[in-house]
Amino acid sequence: MDTPVHTPFGSSHTPPTIRVVVMGVSGSGKSTIGALVADAMDLPFLDGDSLHPMVNIHKMAAGTPLTDEDRWPWLEIVGNELAHTTARGVVIACSALKRSYRDAIRSKAPDTIFLHLDGSLGVLSSRLEGRSGHFMPPALLASQLAALEPLGSDERAVIIDISAGITSILDEAVAGINRAVTP
Numbered sequence: 001m002d003t004p005v006h007t008p009f010g011s012s013h014t015p016p017t018i019r020v021v022v023m024g025v026s027g028s029g030k031s032t033i034g035a036l037v038a039d040a041m042d043l044p045f046l047d048g049d050s051l052h053p054m055v056n057i058h059k060m061a062a063g064t065p066l067t068d069e070d071r072w073p074w075l076e077i078v079g080n081e082l083a084h085t086t087a088r089g090v091v092i093a094c095s096a097l098k099r100s101y102r103d104a105i106r107s108k109a110p111d112t113i114f115l116h117l118d119g120s121l122g123v124l125s126s127r128l129e130g131r132s133g134h135f136m137p138p139a140l141l142a143s144q145l146a147a148l149e150p151l152g153s154d155e156r157a158v159i160i161d162i163s164a165g166i167t168s169i170l171d172e173a174v175a176g177i178n179r180a181v182t183p
């Protein structure tokens with residue numbers, strides 16, 4: 001007679017893949033916080049700036065805001081990276097300013113969590129003015145804020161105020177993501 005095999009925790013289960021987009025306007029801290037969150041959660045990190053077609057980088061560097069048409073191919077790459085991660089998950093820094101952009105990403109990776117680094121014009125301006133060696137001119141901040149559409153209550157999201165220090169933002173981000181992935 002076969003003896004039933006009991007496992008200590010009942011039936012085995014596969015943990016959910018953790019897909020995170022760290023979103024927000026230029027200077028909100030996406031690259032800084034995104035890399036730290038990935039490190040703390042032992043996930044790979046991708047900076048959306050490195051996924052832009054070069055023509056987009058040149059356009060922004062020359063002080064011209066991107067259009068929807070400029071962004072679609074880039075959002076498709078971001079969505080594909082999220083959908084096809086071979087790791088336990090992935091964290092990607094990507095401005096994802098408009099609802100339609102987030103919908104495009106979700107069409108590839110429906111369970112994506114959007115971590116919005118939210119800040120006032122004053123905080124953002126001073127962060128951008130204090131940054132050096134970056135292609136994005138601070139003068140484009142106004143166009144970024146004009147394009148930004150807040151997360152809806154139906155979106156899987158974590159929203160964090162960026163006026164706090166980096167350690168506190170990191171702790172809040174990791175806790176928020178863990179809550180969002182817990183079924």
Ligand SMILES: Nc1ncnc2c1ncn2[C@@H]1O[C@H](COP(=O)(O)OP(=O)(O)OP(=O)(O)O)[C@@H](O)[C@H]1O
Binds near residue numbers: 026032128136
């Ligand atoms: N919580 C924070 N406190 C103080 N400085 C911060 C904080 N977060 C980020 N910074 C600094 O603010 C600047 C902007 O951050 P970062 O480059 O990560 O923003 P970003 O959203 O990736 O910008 P972009 O979209 O233009 O690439 C950097 O100089 C960074 O070191």
Ligand SMILES: O=C(O)[C@H](O)[C@@H](O)[C@H](O)[C@H](O)CO
Binds near residue numbers: 071097
């Ligand atoms: O959608 C956009 O306009 C761009 O993605 C920008 O947000 C830049 O990538 C970033 O802010 C500069 O690093």
